[in-house]
Amino acid sequence: MAHGRSDRFRPPRRAAGSLERRQLVARVLAGLDGQIVLVQAPAGYGKTELLSSGFESLRSAGEQVVWLTADTRNGAAFANELAQAAGFTDLAADPGLSLDRILDALVAIPAPRVTIFLDGFARDYEGLASLLAALPDKLRVVVSMRATPSAPLSRFRMRGLLAEIGADDLAFARNEMRHLCGSLAPGDLETLQLATRGWPALVKLIVPRLAGAIDPHERSRLLSGLHGDIRTFLREEILSGWTADIRELLLAAAILDEIHPAFACRLAGLDETRAAERLEALYPIVAPLAERPGWFLLHPLVRGVLALDLPAALVKTRHSQAAALFASDGQIVKAVHHAGKAEDFGFAANTIRAAGGVDLFLRAGYTVLRRLLDGLPPSVVHASPGLRLCAALVMAKEGQIRAAREALDELKGLTGEDAEAELPEQVLVHIDCLFDAYEDRHLGDEQIDWLEARLRSYRLKDTWERGWLHNHLCIAHTRRGGLRQARIHAVKALDCYREEGAAYAQTFMLIHLALVNLLGGRLAAAATYARQAEDLVQRTQWTDENLLAIARIPMAEILYRQGHVRAADAMLAEALPIVSRGEGWVDVYTRGFVTFARCRYRLGGVEAALRVADDARDVAEDRGLPRLRLVADILRVETLTSALMLSPAREAAAALPDPERDEGWPARRQQRDGQVTLARLRLRGGDAAGARADLLAFLAGAREEDDALSGLTAQILLAEAAFSCGDAEAARLHLERATQLAKPQDLLEPFVFEGEPFRETVRGMVRRWGLSAFEQDSAAFLNRILATGEDGGLRPREGLLSVREADVLSLLAQGLSNKEIARELGVTEATAKFHLKNLFAKLGASRRTMAVSLARAMGLLGGAPETHIAHAGD
Structure with missing residues (x-):
């Protein structure tokens, strides 16, 4: 900015409508508690406005301030310029004025401190290094520059005397962009943010033009740096300050999506010595790539302007x-x-x-x-x-x-x-x-035999070939329900791929292992593999959104099964549309759509869940995947049954194959899921005896750990069926067995999913025997289940105790007497004693202290314990 001589000794007027940046001004003022504040960024980042705001703030507070805008034409007269800025006209007239004399004069001003604002100084401006080196304690300096000063700053940093504000701090944040671009559509705002990276001058140039009635071609020119106003600013303020070799280096870099210093130098015909340092010094015009150390990105708008200077023939040659x-x-x-x-x-x-x-x-x-x-x-x-x-x-x-x-x-x-x-x-x-x-075919016993025979034909050193054969054997065994074999082959495939150093293949095997362990009810192991897969994607395949989405499917189900419904729902809402467009792996689809439908049922009701089932069917039709279509049909029956819409549930169930015959079921897992779903429908329809017989037959056909999750659900439903049939002891045994299976993995969801019928079954057992009929840790686990709401959140007053019993217990734990409890609850003392009697009976306690101790051990006092396997924020 051009200044007259007198204008250089006061801050320029702020532009009308300038954005107030109070936090940055506060940082400048806080930095003055040290001694030096350096504001360093390219042209157009608002350095002068920031210094001006700081200057006015201190002057308004009654502090002594001095302003000097650099005069690049007369750098040798720094001491005289500083004297004139401070109002020392006699000293300023002395052609032999030394820096020490003007500093002494500034120190002599009767004020606690004097702050000097130096705006627009070059990195090697005469006198600046001397000023910083000789700066008296009473003086404070705020200096703005386009490049890092040549003056040594390390000793100021080490002593805590230097505060630095750079381009990242000065760039407009997203909320500031939103304030400036209130009339722009959200999509335009996002595009503008990516194009400008928050460069204030560019934002201010583009916004009024972008908001106008411009055609798509004009919009594209604005956001690519080809618009005349953008070109003029960048050429005058940025490109004109570069040396010839820097310009040639960046002209060569303009054809590269990502810049490696050595490659850019070779293209430009320049010496590679210290190329990386030269690029680093151009920040933020050239920015390092966080995920690729040693590589850089050229600012998109600068790149667009530079590209205009390259002849077409040279562009082709350089490519x-x-x-x-x-x-x-x-x-x-x-x-x-x-x-x-x-x-x-x-x-x-x-x-x-x-x-x-x-x-x-x-x-x-x-x-x-x-x-x-x-x-x-x-x-x-x-x-x-x-x-x-x-x-x-x-x-x-x-x-x-x-x-x-x-x-x-x-x-x-x-x-x-x-x-x-x-x-x-x-x-x-x-x-x-x-x-x-992908087509979910040729994965039966014959294919498994063929794959195993081929595997035996390779030597141990043929790790790549053996890796993919183990990979396909894992898929085949998973499909037929042989989870133990699937897990063995997945581990062997992972070992082979690690030996090959193939990160992409390793990621898929980690996802396989997460799914296989999840299906087997091993949530802790599944979570470990899922996290490893996601971490590997982010380190080595960060541009592959499809692979990252696949990796998040098993993690979402883990979160859901441990009660983190909202976190799982949010993860699947983002991942499933991506997976539906890309991957064709049926087991990913089945786990994703089933979990998403259950989340939506809990959060949005039956219609929301049925829409997910319809989406699954659409993908099945588009891809020609009969197993996924069958999963969607089972999901529809399950959802309608849970909502007690029994007539439409029976109609949907009529379309399923005969659960007792293998024909029509493409995989054993879907057959087993179908059997449990139909047993639930029978139970909810009032045929508890028939459902009990079906579920007992189902458990009799269980195979090792392959039916871990469906087997757990069967035990839960059997508890309800047996209790409805009047066999309370069998119901208690089934429930105890289910809790013992679920507790080690913190599997809340299978119980919560069964809704109010399950809650009534448990409460009925407690009324019959009291809580002493269960192990203490089982009682604590059941209390958490009953206190878990539809959204996965805890509702402590809806656990194993009634609301009134919970109130009485809380007051009892505080040491209140019967009379005090009655007064707190607003009831008679006789009523309080009645509730205490019921509470003691449920807990199996005969004394007050014993009741409190048992209640605490059962988790009935205080919050429920957190899971250490997977957290909603992961």
């Missing part, structure tokens, strides 16, 4: 050079991307083939393969059998499984040297098995 550089470094995705930009599709195709083609996907992930193919014309892909197989895999991962299968079958029929070279037999077999898993 070609970048492709060769990245290929030589083994960075295949970047090499292919730049080869596509250079229109060198032959190089791109050869690079993919040389890197392993489809094997690259199996090791590196779907998003890698998709990005490789994005820039290639269909003709180039079709000319290569390997690329055609890659394209088929992308189609399968994006839900087009039928088209992918057709493409694979066509490729199997190809013959010739090129086809055999690009489509090794073991790769075709692997992809064939993968598509089988």
Whole structure:
């Protein structure tokens, strides 16, 4: 900003409508408790406005303040300029004035302290380093600069005398953007935030133009840095201050999505020495990538302006050079991307083939393969059998499984040297098995025998081949209900993939292990594997939203089964739509949709749950997945039964296969789930004896741990059925067995899911025998279950005791007498004694202290214990 000489000794006027940034002003003032405040950022970040606000705040408070705006034309006269700014006209007229003399004059001012505001100083401005080095204790300095000063600051930092405010602090935060852009649509606001990164001057330039009636082309120009006003600001205030070598370096970087200093220097023909330091000094124009140490990103709007200065021929040449550089470094995705930009599709195709083609996907992930193919014309892909197989895999991962299968079958029929070279037999077999898993077919005993025979044909050192065979065996055993075998194969596959260093494949095996342990009721182990999977995705596959969504499906079910309904619902609401568009793995769908429907039932009622069941059926129809369609039908029966809508539940149940015959059930797990669901319908319909017989037969057919969750539900329903049949002792035994199964894993949900009929069963048992009929830890667990609300929150007054009994117990624990309890409750002493008698009977206690002690042991006093397996915030 240009200033007249007198204007340089006072702050400029603030622009009308300027945003008040009180927190930043407070930081400046707090920083003055040290001695130096450095405000450093590129042009247009509001440094002058901030210093001006601080200046006015101190002056209004009666403090002595001095303002000096830098004069780049006359840096040698710093002492004289400072004297003039402080009002020492006699000293300022002395051409030989030293810095020490003006500092002594400032110290002599009769005030507790004097604060000097130095605005717009260059990093090597004459006199600034000397001022900071000789700064007396009484003086405070606030200085703004576009670059880090050359003056040494370390000793001030070590002594706690320096406060620093940088570009990140000055950039507009999201709430400030929202205040400035109140008329913009939320989508435009998000786009503006990404484009400007909160750069105040750019935001102020763009917002009024973006809010106007502009066409889409004009909007695009604004948000890409191509608009004339944006270009003018960046050229005048930013680009003009760069040295020639920095400009050449960033011109080369303008073609790169992500900048590596060495590669950028090679493209620009510059010396690589200290390239990283030079880029770091340009922050925030160039920002480090948090997830990729040593790599940087160029500000998108600056990149857009720089790109205008590159001739088309040079752009093409540099893309070609970048492709060769990245290929030589083994960075295949970047090499292919730049080869596509250079229109060198032959190089791109050869690079993919040389890197392993489809094997690259199996090791590196779907998003890698998709990005490789994005820039290639269909003709180039079709000319290569390997690329055609890659394209088929992308189609399968994006839900087009039928088209992918057709493409694979066509490729199997190809013959010739090129086809055999690009489509090794073991790769075709692997992809064939993968598509089988997506189509949920060929996963029976015959396929398991074939996979095991093939596994025996490989040597121990063939870790990749053995890994994917164990992987497919895990899928097959999971489908048929053999969870122990599935877990063994998943662990072996994970070991193989770890030996290969294939993070993408490891992630899937961790997800498999989470699901298998979850189905077996081993929630602690499932949570551990799910967290490991999510952590691995975020470290190695952070751009793959589909993989992250898959990893969150088992974690959501773990949260739900432990009573964290809202957390599970929120996680699935985000993850399931992504998974529905991408992954074709049926077990992920079944667990996700079933858990989501149960969450929605608890939070939104029967209609919300039925909509989820309908969504599951739609995905089943789109993908041709009969097992998922059957799961959706079972889910519909379950939901209607829980809502006691028995007539429509029976109609829906009529569409299910015969539960006693294997025909019509594609997998044993769905058959077992169907048997429990139909038994519940029978029980809710009043046929307790029939339901009891069905459930006893179900448990008699249980196999090891494979029916852990459905077996637990069967025990819970049997307790209710036996109690309804008048067999109270059998009901108590079933309930005790269920609690012993559930407690170690903190499995609340299977009990809470059964709703009021289960609650009445438990309360009936307590009325009959009292709480002494249960182990103390079982009583505490049951109290938590009954006190858990529909949303998963605790309602302590709805546990095993009545509301009045809970009140009496609380007062008893406080040591109140019968008369005092009666007075607190507003009842007669006789009524208080009546409630105490009932309470003692339930607890099996004969004395007051004994009653309090037993109640505390049973969890009837105070909050319920927290689970240590999975937390809602994880």
